[in-house]
Amino acid sequence: xxxxxxKFDEMVDVKGLAADVKEVGETGGTFKDVPHGExxxxxxxxxxxxxxxxxxxxxxxxxxxxxxxxxSMIFMNQVITRPFQIHIANEFLRSLVDxxxxxxxxxxxxxxxxxxxxxxxxxxxxxEYGLEYGEGKKGFSTFTITEIFELEN
Numbered sequence: 410x411x412x413x414x415x416k417f418d419e420m421v422d423v424k425g426l427a428a429d430v431k432e433v434g435e436t437g438g439t440f441k442d443v444p445h446g447e448x449x450x451x452x453x454x455x456x457x458x459x460x461x462x463x464x465x466x467x468x469x470x471x472x473x474x475x476x477x478x479x480x481s482m483i484f485m486n487q488v489i490t491r492p493f494q495i496h497i498a499n500e501f502l503r504s505l506v507d508x509x510x511x512x513x514x515x516x517x518x519x520x521x522x523x524x525x526x527x528x529x530x531x532x533x534x535x536x537e538y539g540l541e542y543g544e545g546k547k548g549f550s551t552f553t554i555t556e557i558f559e560l561e562n
Contacts, residue, residue: 425453443481443542447555449474450483450540452505455529457489457522464488465518467498467525469552471540483542485552489521502528504554505538535560 454470469485487498495515502513506528513528515521539556 443473443478443483445543445550446541448476448478448483448540448542449537449558451537452529452532453482455505455525455532457518457525460486460488464490465521467502469501471538471552474537483540483552485550489515501552501554505532505536505557507554507557 448471450471450473452469453472454468456468458466458468460466465488467485467487467489471483471485473479473481473483485501487494487501489495489498499513499515502524506513509531511524511528511531513524537558537560538554539558541551541553541555543551543553545551
């Protein structure tokens with residue numbers, strides 16, 4: 410029976426999950442909705458997932474690092490079934506890796522999944538960002554990286 414749980418241990422970032430559980434305990438688990446504005450953030454998660462409708466979707470979880478909304482999360486979820494949607498995702502990804510030698514392009518969904526994993530690994534614990542979290546013409550949220558801060562390790 411333990412093989413089932415070992416499978417989950419391999420599928421999930423258990424260290425990250427344990428840290429998040431600890432943080433929820435310390436903050437009481439209540440986060441304010443983050444209004445549009447400018448924030449210092451770090452990327453907590455960057456993945457290709459399936460939307461509720463079953464479509465491929467880029468998801469990015471961004472943790473606010475300072476100010477009134479410190480500890481709160483901003484979520485970017487971009488379905489990528491149409492060219493303009495992939496373009497939006499590509500532009501965001503390029504802004505995350507500006508200065509790194511990572512070519513952001515869509516060839517296939519399996520290739521894109523690997524690209525997202527490569528980007529996540531390349532930036533994890535190495536960079537923080539300035540984010541302009543806004544609203545586009547049709548009421549959709551916009552996500553623009555305005556600054557990149559390299560962390561000293």
